[in-house]
Amino acid sequence: MFQKIRNAVQNFVKQISDAIRYKTLDEKDISRYCDNLLNELIESDVAYDVAEKIVTDIGNRLREIKIPRGTNVEEYINNIVIDVLRKLLDNATSYDFIEYIAKSSEKPVKIVFMGINGVGKTTTIAKVAYMLKKAGVKPVIVAADTFRAGAQEQLKKHSERLGIPFIGGKYGADPAAVAFDGIVFASKNRFDVVLIDTAGRMHIDVDLMNELKKVIKVVKPHIKVLVLDALTGNDAIEQAKKFDEAIGIDGVILTKLDADASGGAAVSVVAGLGKKIFYVGVGQGYDDLIRYSSDIIIRLLFKQSK
Numbered sequence: 001m002f003q004k005i006r007n008a009v010q011n012f013v014k015q016i017s018d019a020i021r022y023k024t025l026d027e028k029d030i031s032r033y034c035d036n037l038l039n040e041l042i043e044s045d046v047a048y049d050v051a052e053k054i055v056t057d058i059g060n061r062l063r064e065i066k067i068p069r070g071t072n073v074e075e076y077i078n079n080i081v082i083d084v085l086r087k088l089l090d091n092a093t094s095y096d097f098i099e100y101i102a103k104s105s106e107k108p109v110k111i112v113f114m115g116i117n118g119v120g121k122t123t124t125i126a127k128v129a130y131m132l133k134k135a136g137v138k139p140v141i142v143a144a145d146t147f148r149a150g151a152q153e154q155l156k157k158h159s160e161r162l163g164i165p166f167i168g169g170k171y172g173a174d175p176a177a178v179a180f181d182g183i184v185f186a187s188k189n190r191f192d193v194v195l196i197d198t199a200g201r202m203h204i205d206v207d208l209m210n211e212l213k214k215v216i217k218v219v220k221p222h223i224k225v226l227v228l229d230a231l232t233g234n235d236a237i238e239q240a241k242k243f244d245e246a247i248g249i250d251g252v253i254l255t256k257l258d259a260d261a262s263g264g265a266a267v268s269v270v271a272g273l274g275k276k277i278f279y280v281g282v283g284q285g286y287d288d289l290i291r292y293s294s295d296i297i298i299r300l301l302f303k304q305s306k
């Protein structure tokens, strides 16, 4: 996981540490190694403005350093890099759905999941439902994806496995109407939360984005979640911007971190999007959903618990 970006950072730390060990670190060294790092971050799918900010902040810190005698130089530089990245990653705030639902005076809380095809919406809904049920919250799962063959069955199967009520609709039915039925069912039966799956759609498909707008208008969700796939690289930021412009998203769940060899999309989405990151997906099992914190990304980048 994250090998590409981790190698880039490790190389940089080593180059800077060697320069310090064998001579004094001068402006030429800082510029040269920072430029290398910038290129490598971009190659690892970090968005340009995020990569530039990382490198500028690190460069500024390096210009100020005075390393005390007897210090482990490599560790010292590594900690500067961690510190810079952590500050950027901490820009993304988060909140926990369980706490949100507990505090909400209005029930059921309505959460709509959206995103492009195959990013992991259905799997993520199953993971969220499992997490909520474990915490004693009562969810209903609603399949408002009446478009993709197999979508209804896939979600129904998860619901049965998890022992969670499922509301679906016929193929070709109006997704807004299916979502509405789910909300009525949840209200009547005093459920705490409705998790609504929507069909995967490209952010550039105007008709399908209009359909999603209609679902949002009818449902009036408390939380609009965009599911993003870390493996889509730089495109993840583009998708998020387009969905936000069209629908207005509250935050993101970022999936497939476990399968992401570069790591750049995760860093860009977290540090550059300016949206909440609710959870991250780290596998295909129901348990593989983790509440976001900058620590998770730092640990993946540096393979340590710091």
Ligand SMILES: Nc1nc2c(ncn2[C@@H]2O[C@H](COP(=O)(O)OP(=O)(O)OP(=O)(O)O)[C@@H](O)[C@H]2O)c(=O)[nH]1
Pocket: 115, 116, 117, 118, 119, 120, 121, 122, 123, 124, 145, 148, 151, 199, 200, 201, 255, 256, 257, 258, 259, 280, 281, 282, 283, 284, 288
């Ligand atoms: N490794 C890994 N795989 C994941 C993760 N989340 C989802 N997947 C896999 O991604 C694939 C697509 O997931 P789905 O949940 O069907 O995606 P979707 O967004 O609902 O797909 P559409 O309905 O076609 O838009 C499945 O094989 C999932 O098991 C994750 O965090 N890690």
